[in-house]
Amino acid sequence: MNRKLDRPDFDVIAGWMQPCERVLDLGCGDGALLKFLIETRGVSGCGIDFDDANVLAAIRNGVNVIQSNIDAGLAGFGERAFDHVVLSRTLQTIRHTEKLLTEMLRVGREAVVSFPNFGYWKNRQAVMDGRMPVSEDLPYQWYDTPNLRFFTMLDFEDLCAKMRLHVRERQVLDEKGQMITEEHNFLGSLAVYRLSRAAAT
């Protein structure tokens, strides 16, 4: 699915994990993130991926992986079976966005979602120049992209509000993986959100 090596969101995600917590990584690719979290944070868990090559690579990496299509939901996973359900740079490839976010917070106490921010100034500039953006975080051409959804941080936060999801934390990175502290939706290339279900009112 997506490239997973040297990804700046790994450190952000790792910072939100505690030892012994259970992590489910959706669209886990070759398992690099899970392996990183297991080795650096002492978590346990497993990944899900649908792609043959990724499943094979994850097994080679010694990561538990379940071959399954996450677009079909997370049936089979019990409620609150995991502390964190991670969706790293994959939300934009998902057809049933709301359903998956709901499922993530059924199966997990918290959800971690990272995605390329379409509102990043270079992307806006590309569109102004009459071209679909191609960048570090959106590395595909329009004709070979696995991405189905193009959305900005503001769009995502609107959806969270509509779905009554609570944004516990948010980290925004530029193309070099440096933390952005202002004008997030303009300067941020990659956004990482830590979500939970809103407390019952």
Next chain:
Amino acid sequence: MNPKTGSVGVVAAQLVHFDAPLELRSGGVIPSYDLVYETYGTLNAAKSNAILVCHALSGHHHVAGHYADQPDSLGWWDNIVGPGRPLDTDKFFIVGVNNLGGCHGSTGPSSINPATGKPWGADFPLVAVSDWVRAQARLADHLGIDSWAVVIGGSLGGMQALRWTITYPERIRHALVIAAAPKLSAQNIAFNDVARQAILTDPEFHGGHYYEHDVRPVRGLRLARMLGHITYLSDDQMGEKFGRELRNEGFHYGYGVEFEVESYLRHQGDKFAGYFDANTYLLMTKALDYFDPARHHGGDLAATLKPALARFLVVSFTTDWRFTPARSREIVDALLKNRQDVSYAEINSDFGHDSFLLEDTQYHAVLRAYLDRVKL
């Protein structure tokens, strides 16, 4: 790639006799028995590199290689066993055993009952998967193996691997459960019963004591195998292989062999009925039907698997309609519920249930990747 990749070459079967009676799930007792087995590779000094290969309905101990005097006698899973192959004999010590009740050298219905001096026939007690596992544990004791690095099997063999993790959690470190199910569905049992009826109603069955009449219920066994064989293949594969091809041009408007698929199935049936024992076939299908480890836990598979300490690799095949991927997912989901270590691969294959015996690139790569990481 290992330059020595290939078959294990010439192999020989071994026999071990057990005098201690084996009390069976059915309440019956086998007073003493033989198990025939083969081994490939070398058991290491720590005895930590042993793999048990469990066979399915019609399998046996001859998993890989060939016999010195029979160059064509290739083992039933030769494509996966050998130096550089997924079950790598340079790393592992691999054991294949013919299960109790079999007809390839281990004690079974065609063996002599010491109490009567005649073949056991229908008097051979029904043997359950858990009985096989207990007999296999005795073989492990005999070989000095405290714990298997891996128990692997497809179909009914996968059920044995699953059973191992429950019955002897401390004696199995990895379970590879392939093209299996946690229990049979009504449809599965129905197919088995039609197969059994074909044998039981054969006039030459003689209530299971056909050996004394010097005959064999060949017609029934042949039908049973033809039916079974259909369920091992996929609709697409049969369509592709045979379609509506005719043996000779035009229809003959009779009941002889006309379509290629008829010819193929009859050939498979004849071949099988020529060497397999009908009582063993009956017994094996009943072992399948009875297999339901969760039965003693109110049907709760997760509760049943809770004692398991093994890590699991579960593999299914997309076109397997005998034990569909959904059946494998039942096992996976139960393990996930227990927070046990499990990986699951769903292999795209056109070849139905029989896929587990075939050489598929992704399938073998997954097994190899998993087994490469097994620590000895």
